[in-house]
Amino acid sequence: MKNYVPVLALAGLLGLPALAASQDMELVRALYVAASYEEALAAMPEGLSTTAGTELEQYRALCLLALGREDDARTTIERLVKAHPSFVPPADEVSPRMRALFTSVRTALIPAIAKQAYADAKVAYEAKDREAARAGFQRTLELIDSIPDEDRGTLDDMRLLAADFRELTTVRLAPVPEMPRPAPPSAAAETAAPAGAVVPAVAVRQELPPWSPLDGVSRRTEYVGVLQVQIGPDGRVTLARMLKASHPAYDVAVLREAKRWLYKPATRGGQPVASQREIEIRLRPQPMTDGRSGGSEL
Numbered sequence: 001m002k003n004y005v006p007v008l009a010l011a012g013l014l015g016l017p018a019l020a021a022s023q024d025m026e027l028v029r030a031l032y033v034a035a036s037y038e039e040a041l042a043a044m045p046e047g048l049s050t051t052a053g054t055e056l057e058q059y060r061a062l063c064l065l066a067l068g069r070e071d072d073a074r075t076t077i078e079r080l081v082k083a084h085p086s087f088v089p090p091a092d093e094v095s096p097r098m099r100a101l102f103t104s105v106r107t108a109l110i111p112a113i114a115k116q117a118y119a120d121a122k123v124a125y126e127a128k129d130r131e132a133a134r135a136g137f138q139r140t141l142e143l144i145d146s147i148p149d150e151d152r153g154t155l156d157d158m159r160l161l162a163a164d165f166r167e168l169t170t171v172r173l174a175p176v177p178e179m180p181r182p183a184p185p186s187a188a189a190e191t192a193a194p195a196g197a198v199v200p201a202v203a204v205r206q207e208l209p210p211w212s213p214l215d216g217v218s219r220r221t222e223y224v225g226v227l228q229v230q231i232g233p234d235g236r237v238t239l240a241r242m243l244k245a246s247h248p249a250y251d252v253a254v255l256r257e258a259k260r261w262l263y264k265p266a267t268r269g270g271q272p273v274a275s276q277r278e279i280e281i282r283l284r285p286q287p288m289t290d291g292r293s294g295g296s297e298l
Contacts, residue, residue: 028059037063054080054087058094065097077105085113085143107151114143114155118162126248130169137166164252168242201231201263201275209253211283223247223283229258233272235265246281254281 024043031040040063044056057080064073080087088106091099121136140162144155152159213219225246230239240258242251266275 025055025059028056032059032063035066037066054084058089058098061101062095062098065101070101073101074105077102078109081106081109082113085110086139086146088146107147110143110147111153111155114140115158117143118158121162121165122248125165125169134166134169137162137169141166161249161252164256165248168252168255197268198273198275199267201235201266201277203261203263204235205260205262206279207257207261208281209250209257211250211286213247213249213286218247219286222285223250223281225251225281225283227254227258227279227281228276229261229279230274230276231263231265232274233265235263235272237261237263238274243278246283250281250283 024045027043028040031037031043040059044060057076061073061076061080064070064076089099089102094102117136118140121133121140124130124136125133141159144152144159144162147155223246224244225242226244228241228243229237232238237258237260240255242255245251246254263277265272267273
């Protein structure tokens with residue numbers, strides 16, 4: 001004897017948007033509710049639907065699971081995840097069996113999808129398409145964060161890079177208020193400077209991260225960039241941005257490191273004031289032709 005479940009109850013269980021369902025989907029739902037799984041499958045179009053989307057593929061997988069065709073259900077879920085990688089059925093709105101299978105399939109596929117999203121974002125970044133790059137790095141972070149920590153493997157390193165690149169694109173896109181340029185250093189500046197002159201900040205801790213590129217092209221090339229740091233009255237860096245990019249990977253590293261730098265703050269009339277500083281960064285080729293190691297320098 002076939003089980004009967006009210007259509008409205010099932011729709012609520014699966015969280016499906018009934019008002020947006022097509023006539024075909026109404027038929028599929030009715031057949032599924034009536035436990036006519038073979039007939040429901042026959043009523044579904046082949047391939048991934050562009051109209052019913054996730055709704056149709058969920059029903060396809062549910063019908064296949066009900067018929068004991070788990071391998072086919074897995075294939076359907078794989079297709080769904082690849083087309084809609086951010087989609088996750090609410091844990092309390094699908095059966096435990098469907099939830100377990102969906103989680104298993106998605107966890108296996110998301111790392112490759114996240115890596116591709118990161119690669120696409122890097123291409124946009126290097127093409128100076130900041131909006132696309134920022135969106136791509138954000139998507140990478142969301143994909144990685146959507147899988148359990150214990151299943152991420154090497155994705156944790158990619159997540160750090162994606163977060164830094166996203167911040168880098170955000171900093172470059174954000175308008176930065178003009179700060180008064182400090183006066184050139186002079187002897188006995190603190191005591192000899194006029195009351196209105198700015199005594200520039202002095203570095204207390206300003207160390208560049210190491211430069212150790214892995215690819216041959218980067219190792220043979222010299223890169224020169226310009227970093228700007230905003231320094232607060234307490235001597236701490238409040239904002240860092242690249243006025244001129246050096247190398248994409250190094251830009252991320254130096255911006256992260258710059259947040260740890262410390263200065264004796266600039267002063268005006270003996271009082272600490274906010275200031276800014278521009279720093280040229282030169283990445284020398286590695287190895288050098290005379291046998292010396294390359295590296296980064298101010």
